[in-house]
Amino acid sequence: MDAPEFRTIIEPFRIHSVEPLRMTTxxxxxxxxxxxxxxxxxxxxxxxxxxxxxxSGTGAMSRDQWAALQHGDESYAGSPSYFIFRDAVRELFPFEHVIPTHQGRAAERILFSVLGGAGKVVPNNTHFDTTRANVEYTGALALDLVCGAALDAISTYAFKGDMDLEALEALLQERGDDVPLVMMTITNNSGGGQPVSLANLHAVRDICDRHGKPLFLDACRFAENAWFIREYEPGHADREVPDIVREIAGLADGMTMSAKKDPMGNIGGWLAMDDDDLARRCRDLLVLTEGFPTYGGLAGRDLEALAQGLREVVxxxxxxxxxxxxxxxxxxxxxxxxxxxxxxxxxxxxxxxxxxxxxxxxxxxxxxxxxxxxxxxxxxxxxxxxxxxxxxxxxxxxxxxxxxxxxxxxxxxxxxxxxxxxxxxxxxxxxxxxxxxxxxxxxxxxxxxxxxxxxxxxxx
Structure with missing residues (x-):
């Protein structure tokens, strides 16, 4: 008998506990x-x-994430839970420095406190609200350069989160000295949850290389973006999602992350990068405002739950x-x-x-x-x-x-x-x-x- 094909896609989990809803009038x-x-x-x-x-932070944790909470080690410094978390991040995003924060906007605040400032311009496909606010709080300009298809609500273009490459090139030619980094938000939340293509990411990387600019990812919905690449971008249908994620990460110099999205956490985030000097300056601010570098405002149990969530989301x-x-x-x-x-x-x-x-x-x-x-x-x-x-x-x-x-x-x-x-x-x-x-x-x-x-x- 041939294997049946079912139209209904069921939840790949069973409900383990329930929370009552209050029915209002x-x-x-x-x-x-x-x-x-x-x-x-x-x-x-x-x-x-x-x-x-x-x-953001409103999802249900799995059985294995709840079990991971019990494994958390709450040592102030050097907790083994940090290294479990760090290694899970590096499995997908192999950056040298992984700096935990209590949530994504803390990572943004630290990054732009170091790299922002009056007269600076930070281009993005589209900044989300906290990203824009943290850029502007330093006196810098948050500039959206999303592709033209994104402005057409009913366009069927599959990657309406793409960066406008011509606009980015023009900005870097005209005001390159004012641009400390280029950011890409995947998926593009403010633009309708639209994904970014690998082809566009490669092109942005090439532009950044020509102008000597680092590329950072606002990557909180990275797995969903990778799935869209697998589904809709030619040549990727047979790839595993973790492999696509690693290619995305390999195009960037660093990232901010709200772990309350795709990493399946109720709290948490991180800032990651390869640049040693930038990491040192960011860690200095982390210690001042978040906590020691091996917990960064999180409990050890939270770090372990996030490590498990990163395995499940792909x-x-x-x-x-x-x-x-x-x-x-x-x-x-x-x-x-x-x-x-x-x-x-x-x-x-x-x-x-x-x-x-x-x-x-x-x-x-x-x-x-x-x-x-x-x-x-x-x-x-x-x-x-x-x-x-x-x-x-x-x-x-x-x-x-x-x-x-x-x-x-x-x-x-x-x-x-x-x-x-x-x-x-x-x-x-x-x-x-x-x-x-x-x-x-x-x-x-x-x-x-x-x-x-x-x-x-x-x-x-």
């Missing part, structure tokens, strides 16, 4: 979001039914399930007539709020309006990726972001298909009543990363 949710200043970051987690605010069965389940949500919304960024990304589905709510101008935050409506309708918490997040400029002025998106980020190994079917119903309900939604204004905001704590109110 629309009236309770309206009251909760109003008391939170219409900011979903300020809504209490127990008031959320399906939490798609972020995939399994093909897991990645096939992860990417396909995200596509299931995105394709269902698209088929319902809801405008989403395509191709569907690896960790999230992005609704084009500006297209869905054309009557709300960008400076009235259509993404925020849609996100609040989804929460009120179904208790689904999402995240605005648009003018509320990126519209404020370093000089205090405000301009519309390139796009106003709402991100539905799916925590790893956490929700089932029935949860996603519920999310689809909530989105369809809101879409059917989209003409009733109103814009928002900000009535209180901090000077940086305002979307985390700003207070909003509806526009009358």
């Amino acid at each position: 629309p009236e309770q949710r309206r009251a909760a979001v109003r008391s939170a200043g219409y900011n979903l970051f300020q809504v209490h987690a127990q008031d959320v039914i399906v939490d798609l605010l972020t995939d 399994h093909h069965d897991y990645l096939r399930y992860r990417i396909r389940s995200t596509a299931y949500l995105g394709e269902s919304l698209r088929d319902a007539g809801i405008p989403v960024v395509t191709p569907i990304g690896g960790h999230a589905v992005y609704i084009d709020a500006r297209a869905m709510l054309p009557g709300i101008p960008p400076l009235q935050y259509p993404g925020q309006s849609l996100a609040v409506a989804l929460y009120e309708a179904g208790g689904v918490r999402t995240c605005e990726i648009g003018t509320a997040m990126f519209g404020r400029q370093p000089d205090g002025s405000e301009v519309p972001a390139a796009r106003d998106l709402v991100r539905l980020a799916i925590p790893r190994r956490t929700y089932t298909q029935s949860h996603m079917d519920y999310v689809i119903e909530a989105c369809r309900h809101v879409a059917a009543h989209a003409d009733r939604l109103t814009g928002y204004r900000i009535v209180e905001e901090p000077p940086t990363l305002r979307h985390f704590t700003a207070v909003f109110e509806p526009v009358a």
